[in-house]
Amino acid sequence: MTAQIAKSSIPGPMQALWNIVRFLLKSPTSAFGLIVIAVLVIVALLAPWIATHDPYAQDLQNVLQAPGGAHLFGTDELGRDIFSRIVWGTRITLTIIFLVSIVVGPIGLAVGTTSGYIGGKFDTVMMRITDIFLSFPSLILSLAFVAALGPSLNNAIIAIALTSWPPIARLARAETLTFRSADYVAAARLQGASTGRIIFKSIVPMCLPSVLIRITLNMATVILTAAGLGFLGLGAQPPMPEWGAMIAMGRRYMIDSWWLVTFPGIAILCVSLAFNLLGDGLRDALDPKQMNRK
Amino acid sequence: MRRSKIARWGLFPAAGEAPAPRRKLNLRPIGAQLFTVGVTLFGLLVLTFVIGRMMPADPVRAIVGEDATRETYEMVFRQLGLDRPIWEQFFIYLRDVLTGNFGLSIRTGQPVIQDILHVLPATIELATFAIIIGATLGVTLGVIAAVNKDRWPDHLVRVFSLMGHSMPIFWTGMIGLLLFYAYFGWVGGSGRMESFYIGLVDDVTGFLLIDSIIAGDWEVFWSAVNHLILPASILGYSSSAYITRMTRSFMLDQINQEYITTARVKGLSSRQTIWRHAFLNIRVQLVTIVALAYGSLLEGAVLIETVFAWPGFGQYLTSNLLIGDMNAVMTCVLIVGVIFIALNLISDMLYRIFDPRTR
Numbered sequence: 001m002t003a004q005i006a007k008s009s010i011p012g013p014m015q016a017l018w019n020i021v022r023f024l025l026k027s028p029t030s031a032f033g034l035i036v037i038a039v040l041v042i043v044a045l046l047a048p049w050i051a052t053h054d055p056y057a058q059d060l061q062n063v064l065q066a067p068g069g070a071h072l073f074g075t076d077e078l079g080r081d082i083f084s085r086i087v088w089g090t091r092i093t094l095t096i097i098f099l100v101s102i103v104v105g106p107i108g109l110a111v112g113t114t115s116g117y118i119g120g121k122f123d124t125v126m127m128r129i130t131d132i133f134l135s136f137p138s139l140i141l142s143l144a145f146v147a148a149l150g151p152s153l154n155n156a157i158i159a160i161a162l163t164s165w166p167p168i169a170r171l172a173r174a175e176t177l178t179f180r181s182a183d184y185v186a187a188a189r190l191q192g193a194s195t196g197r198i199i200f201k202s203i204v205p206m207c208l209p210s211v212l213i214r215i216t217l218n219m220a221t222v223i224l225t226a227a228g229l230g231f232l233g234l235g236a237q238p239p240m241p242e243w244g245a246m247i248a249m250g251r252r253y254m255i256d257s258w259w260l261v262t263f264p265g266i267a268i269l270c271v272s273l274a275f276n277l278l279g280d281g282l283r284d285a286l287d288p289k290q291m292n293r294k
Numbered sequence: 295m296r297r298s299k300i301a302r303w304g305l306f307p308a309a310g311e312a313p314a315p316r317r318k319l320n321l322r323p324i325g326a327q328l329f330t331v332g333v334t335l336f337g338l339l340v341l342t343f344v345i346g347r348m349m350p351a352d353p354v355r356a357i358v359g360e361d362a363t364r365e366t367y368e369m370v371f372r373q374l375g376l377d378r379p380i381w382e383q384f385f386i387y388l389r390d391v392l393t394g395n396f397g398l399s400i401r402t403g404q405p406v407i408q409d410i411l412h413v414l415p416a417t418i419e420l421a422t423f424a425i426i427i428g429a430t431l432g433v434t435l436g437v438i439a440a441v442n443k444d445r446w447p448d449h450l451v452r453v454f455s456l457m458g459h460s461m462p463i464f465w466t467g468m469i470g471l472l473l474f475y476a477y478f479g480w481v482g483g484s485g486r487m488e489s490f491y492i493g494l495v496d497d498v499t500g501f502l503l504i505d506s507i508i509a510g511d512w513e514v515f516w517s518a519v520n521h522l523i524l525p526a527s528i529l530g531y532s533s534s535a536y537i538t539r540m541t542r543s544f545m546l547d548q549i550n551q552e553y554i555t556t557a558r559v560k561g562l563s564s565r566q567t568i569w570r571h572a573f574l575n576i577r578v579q580l581v582t583i584v585a586l587a588y589g590s591l592l593e594g595a596v597l598i599e600t601v602f603a604w605p606g607f608g609q610y611l612t613s614n615l616l617i618g619d620m621n622a623v624m625t626c627v628l629i630v631g632v633i634f635i636a637l638n639l640i641s642d643m644l645y646r647i648f649d650p651r652t653r
Contacts, residue, residue, distance in 0.1 A: 029453065132337035135634045136627070137593035140611075144627045147615045148345045220460060227462045228597055232612055247465055251601075254468055255476050265465035273460035280456065 016209070023285040030281025036274035044090040053081035055088040055241045064257045074259040076250060082259065085241035086267050092242045093271060096157055096226045101215050103161040104168055109211055111165070112172025113203050117180050117195070127173070133166040139225050146234045153242070156235035160225050164218055171214050175207040213282050220275035227268050243268050324646075331639055338631045342624045343387050347380070391628070397621040401614070406625045410610065415500030416486060417599070417606035420529065421591045423522055427530030428591075429537055429584045436541025440549060441568060451538060459535035463594045466528050467601035474524055482521035484603035491517050525602045529594050533587045540583045541576070548572035578648040582641035589637040592630055 024030040043050055052072065059079030067074040073082040115126035133141070138160070145159035179185060180203070188202050229235035230244025238245055243264040250260025354370050362370075371377060375386055390396070396406045432455075439451040475483045482488065486502050495502070495509045503522075506515040548554065549572055557567045596608035603609070607626065614622040 029449070128333055128337060132334055132341060135334060135338065135631055135638070137590055137630065137634070139593045139596065140627060140630050143596070143611070143615060144342075144345050144623060147618070147620070147623050224460075224462055228464065231462070231464045231597065232600065233616065244462065244464075247462075247468070251468065254472060258472055261465065261468050261472075265462060265469065268462045268465065269457075269460055272462070273456060276456045276460050280452070 020282070020285050024278065024281045027281050029277045033274040033277030033279075033281065036270055037278065040090055040094065040271055040274070043087055044094045047087050047091055051081075051084035051087040053084040055080065055085045056239055057081075064253060064260075066257075067259050073263045074257070076246075076260055077253055080239075082246075082263055085246060086243065086263060089241040089243050089246070089264070089267065092153070092236060092240065093223060093226070096153075096160070097219050097222055099157045100161045100164065100222050101219070103157075104165045104218070105211060105215055107161075107165040108168025109172050109204055109207060111169040112174075113176045113199050113207060115169075116173035116176025117199050117203060119180075123173075126169075130166040130169050133163065134170075136163070138163045138221065139228055142225055142229060143232070143234065146229060151234040151237065153236040153240065156226060156229045159229070160222055163225075164222065167218070168211055168214055172207045172211055175210055176203055179203055179206050216275070216282060217279040220272040220279065223268065223272045223275065327639075327642070331635060334635055335632070338628060338635070339388060339391060340384075342628050342631075343384055345627070346620050346624045347383075396625040396628075399614075399622050400619045401617060401622075406622045409622065410607065410625060410629060412500070413606050413610045416502070416604060417592070417595055417608060419501050419503065420522065420526055420599070420604060420606060421588065421595055423526035424529035424533065424591055424595075425584060425588045427527055428533040428587065429530075429580075431530060432534035432537025432587075433541050433580060435534070436538040437545055437568065437573065439538065439542045440545030441564075443546060448542075451542075455535040455538040458531045461532065463528065463532050464597040464601050466532070467525065467598050470524050470528055471601070481524045482517060484521075486521055486604065487514060487517040488521075521602075525598050525604060529591055529598055532594050533591050536587055536590070537580075537583055541580065544576040544579050545572055548575050578645060581644050581648070585637050585641035585644070589634045592633065 021034070024034055052070075057080060059075065061079065062071075062075050063077055063079045065071050065075040065079075071081050071083065073086065076082055076085070111126055111130070115123040141163040142156070142159040145162055146155050149155040149158065185198060185202050188198050193201070226235055227242075227244030227247075230242045231248045233245070233248060236242030236245050238249060246264040247261045250257070250264070254261050354367055354374065354376070358366050358370050375383055378386075394407065398404065399406045399409050402409055435451045435455060439448045442448045471483065474480045491514045495505050495511055495514050498505050498508055502518045503515060506512070506518060545568075549568075554567055554572060557571050558564070562570075592607075595606065596611060598604070599606045599608035600612055607629075611623065611626040614626070
């Protein structure tokens with residue numbers, strides 16, 4: 001009964017998604033964002049077929065070759081093909097985005113919905129904790145976590161996830177506050193549903209769309225933070241073809257061989273710009289309900 | 295619909311940016327706010343303490359070295375207070391921090407806080423220049439975008455500022471060096487000045503521009519400006535995205551109000567209505583935005599300082615990260631947190647002082 005009421009008020013998720021995509025494709029900027037992200041996913045999936053060389057294969061006969069000929073984007077200081085490394089790097093980027101998102105979403109939802117629904121002292125304490133995390137720039141806090149955990153790609157992902165849940169929690173809490181006194185929640189409570197059940201079955205599904213959108217908006221920052229950590233040598237370790245780490249390695253040869261840093265940088269720029277443009281479009285596509293967030 | 299879109303621009307900051315200060319518009323009494331700040335500061339200390347204790351590296355080994363005897367190890371272990379219960383350790387940490395004792399740097403052997411105070415002016419100089427550039431750029435573009443809403447200048451500004459927000463700043467820095475230093479030779483390269491000037495000017499304030507004026511050495515001054523301009527522009531550009539977006543939404547809020555229509559009907563030119571009426575009304579909001587943007591500059595400064603070999607706070611932080619000097623790292627993190635909280639507080643206060651409605 002409760003579920004039916006809840007469901008009837010929102011259109012089918014696929015229909016909603018399709019509406020959003022249609023809205024986004026109307027604007028040239030967000031359409032560009034969507035297309036770049038689609039290309040990114042396709043390249044990551046088909047990496048073995050798109051890459052022209054083995055991303056790890058060193059060829060000391062052909063180091064620092066300029067772009068053109070056999071190597072589309074040239075070769076690096078160990079003769080590895082830069083184009084192939086960038087292609088394989090899409091997988092690392094997508095992995096980071098995916099892992100951060102699946103950690104951040106549930107943590108943010110759990111903290112936000114419980115503190116919004118339970119309220120009172122619990123809410124105050126949880127929101128104070130959230131504020132403490134929010135009082136740092138995300139890169140600095142990630143740096144501190146990675147420093148403590150030790151540099152590696154996995155730790156970088158953990159650190160980024162630890163620093164990016166607070167905005168999600170705040171959003172989920174704000175959403176929860178608008179639903180907690182709704183009739184359907186009261187009905188569920190009168191039927192004797194436990195607090196956990198109400199949060200999980202009645203509140204979380206309502207917060208999900210806006211949380212998913214917020215996670216998408218956050219992806220550009222995740223990419224830039226991960227690249228920054230990689231650049232500082234605290235993220236993915238060589239010889240992994242992570243774009244930030246590639247730029248760090250190419251730095252020494254930058255003056256004579258510009259292609260070492262230029263192409264990975266353009267790749268980062270394109271992907272994070274795409275997510276930012278998409279986010280900008282999503283913001284316009286949101287329904288007015290989303291406005292009363294904090 | 296139009297209004298709702300505007301409100302969304304303001305109320306829903308882009309990912310990774312500080313939350314819009316609009317949230318801060320409430321009328322909490324100052325006392326309650328100071329209490330909140332106190333609690334946040336305490337939380338900050340707990341967080342840095344926990345991160346500091348989480349590390350896998352052995353702090354004792356870092357001090358005594360690999361081949362110390364068991365006795366020396368035990369002694370240092372006790373000296374550091376690591377044998378005490380974790381609660382006691384935390385209170386000792388708290389006491390130390392409150393009395394200004396942040397421990398010694400493993401690398402230099404000096405108090406960490408002294409090292410940091412030594413490098414901080416370089417970063418403040420860079421960040422201040424950057425925020426001047428960023429605010430000028432951001433406010434101008436924001437007003438242009440708002441006045442031309444949904445026309446091509448608006449779209450152009452949107453793409454331009456999103457570009458600045460999407461660029462990996464360390465990469466922009468390198469490309470900037472490659473183009474403007476190596477290729478065109480328009481600006482100075484890495485560091486704060488040409489290496490042959492180092493040591494010529496007395497270190498009075500730590501701010502090179504001021505020090506060189508005090509010393510009356512204009513060659514050093516111009517060398518410093520030459521080296522400052524590129525990293526500051528890049529940092530400023532990346533921070534202008536946020537300022538542009540907020541300026542645009544504030545301006546749109548004003549432009550749609552009736553007093554603007556009245557001013558136009560009265561016969562004022564559109565330039566006068568925009569700059570004399572609408573813009574003057576968003577000054578206060580802009581000041582708070584710029585204060586917050588100044589804080590987020592620190593993040594970019596960490597990366598840009600690494601690229602430009604800028605002997606500032608960011609480079610100090612990253613170089614100590616790589617050698618695992620946790621005392622130095624945690625103090626840096628603590629200081630960034632405190633700066634952030636302070637900037638939030640200041641922007642809040644400014645609002646109270648300048649906006650008569652909040653009284």
